[in-house]
Amino acid sequence: MLRAIARLLSALNSQTEPGQISLAFCFAMMAGLTPLFSPHNFLVLLIVLLLRVNLSTFILGLGLFSGIAYLLDPLFHWIGLAVLTAGALEGLWTALYNTTLFRLEKFNNSIVMGSLLFSVVLFVPLYFISNQMIVRYREHVLAWVQKSRIMQAFKATKLYRLYSTYSEFRGTA
């Protein structure tokens, strides 16, 4: 865990493309909020591994969003049930229901549908918001943080030593 955090900090403080970090965060949201062993999460994993996105961010984000998902289950159930029982979409759902791939996906479960829809809708806005936050962090916060007393204290910790070692190894410090 400490290593993953160190890697994330390293990525944030390095010249890694903000998009790589943001995209990893967005995919982590999708995989974390929806039931983990859903077939679509294998696709997410394939994309995450195939695209050059930041894996540490993805792993940390996955843990974070999996925790949040438990709190949001009632909301997902409500959204999913409303969408699945919407009269206008009945034809679409019936067609998907009779398709093996979608049955395997278990899209007709209120929580699967609700969480998937929720994460898809939030995917693009979260990507741009994350991008902006990373850029601003690097521009305004990073230098100030480096000089702050808290950071000085932090530099004395094991976590920072790990971070330094990793950064030196990657040559990104």
Place this chain on the structure above:
Amino acid sequence: MKWIRWQGLIAFVVVVIVVMGVWFFVVDSAIEAVIEKTGTHVVGAKVELEGADLSISPLGLSLTGLQVTNPDEPMSNAVQVDRMALLVEGAKLFRRKVIVKEMTLEGARLNTPRKRSGAISRQPAAAPSVSKRAAGEKFTLPPLGVPNVSEILQREKLRSLELAEALQADLQTEKDQWRKRLAELPDKVKLATYRERIEKLRSAKGGTGVLGAVKEVMGVQKELRKDLDRIKAGQNALQKNLTLFRKRMDEVADAPLADVRRLKEKYAFSPKGLTNVSRLVFGGKIAKWADTALDWYERLRPVLERSKKRKEGHEVVKPVRGKGADVRFKEHEPLPDFLIRIAHVSMEILAGSIRGQIQNITPDQDVLGAPLTYDFSGEDLTRLRSVKLDGALNHVDPSSPKDTANFNIRGYRVTDMSLSDSTELPMVLKKATADLKARAFLSGETLKANLLAGLQSVEIATGSQDEAGGLVKAMASAVSDIKEFGVEANISGTLKAYDLQLSSDLDRVLKEAVRKQVDAQVTRLEKELQSAISEKVSEPMADIKASLGGLSAISSELTARLNLGNELLKGTKQSGRSGLKLPF
């Protein structure tokens, strides 16, 4: 910057292989855990499995050492199965349908002992149903001796005595009133004054003259008539009351007989008390069987029908385990989520082996469109000639489920079955051959069941009656002579509260046997009651007669006064010796 990293593809393949490897490694344990957890939840007691083995080709599952604890007796298993083999339709799994083509249960046994308790902490059981209370009833003979009459009369209120006391009190009041009233009415002294006045007028000469005398006589006559009317009215009222009192006295005289009848019915041992012997002997056993069957039916209900509700016209099914809700849409080829098409069962009972099959085990009969059916049979078993059980659990229309069960046993050899543990008349069915036929029908919550049992070659032992009374001896002798008898049980009501009606030849036989004994005891009790009640009522009756006599004397007195007055009135109408001719 390059966005694609091709080595990621290799990593993905590696991850997938690792995940599948881990899954395959733990799947058997996972299946075992799921079955144990779900089974325990459904049954309400521990369900344990020795092992599970998933095979890929052909796709199937083999379970060994299944033990289902009896929730009412945690130290025994309700069912124990040595091996279960399931053949699954693999293609349907991709559509999230678990369709078991064929299931085989080998070495299924009922009521096997457990090494460790299979109890789990659960909510306290509900209050016992009517039938469970019936099961607790024990066979006890009604009191057989002649009851003590003095004790009965101390406990009971006698209507005859109450009537007598009330009448006596009323008579006393009436007598007191009449004594007072008699003093107010003109008596012989007053009537004598009329005579004197009339005599005086007759002997009067001169003075006011004839006209004046006539006027005075007419005045006397008017006063006399008025007094006589008062006496007459009083006498009429008294006569009326006397008639009522005499009627009440007749009622009092009849009341002891009614008291005797009532107390005799209440305290005498009657053959009527033997009409429910069959209920006391067999009721508990039958109610216990029925309760056990219904208890298991309730536990297995979720297997037949799971909760479904409709939302916006769509069927929403709450999964038994898991989160959220599954919404169902119309399928081109409708199939339940879980279905065992056919289960072959081989069951070991004490008498031997019974084989049968269960078809269409699914919680979604409405989707399948076919009911669960079962059929078991066994022949030439150790203590019975044949046994057959068949029926259907039809929940195709969940709003009106209809379940049926037919059970036939032929040639069951019963030995040493306790019928009564009464200390007065213990009964043991030493041996008999029984044929049993039971049918049960459950429509929604309405339950109807009928059981007919015929027992032949019966031998009933009744224990020693050396010190028993004549009645017990007669009953014991009658029971010992029984060579065959039948029992009919009818159950009707609901699952939660049903009524059990039982009838048997035993009732008739016992009634006949004790009739003479009972008749003699009843006659004796009747005589004793009659004598005791008559003695208690005789004193108040004597008082009543005396009081009534007192009132009659008052009536006679009134009659005498009336006669005297009438004579006086008659005398004033006739011409007197004075030669005075009255104009009336």
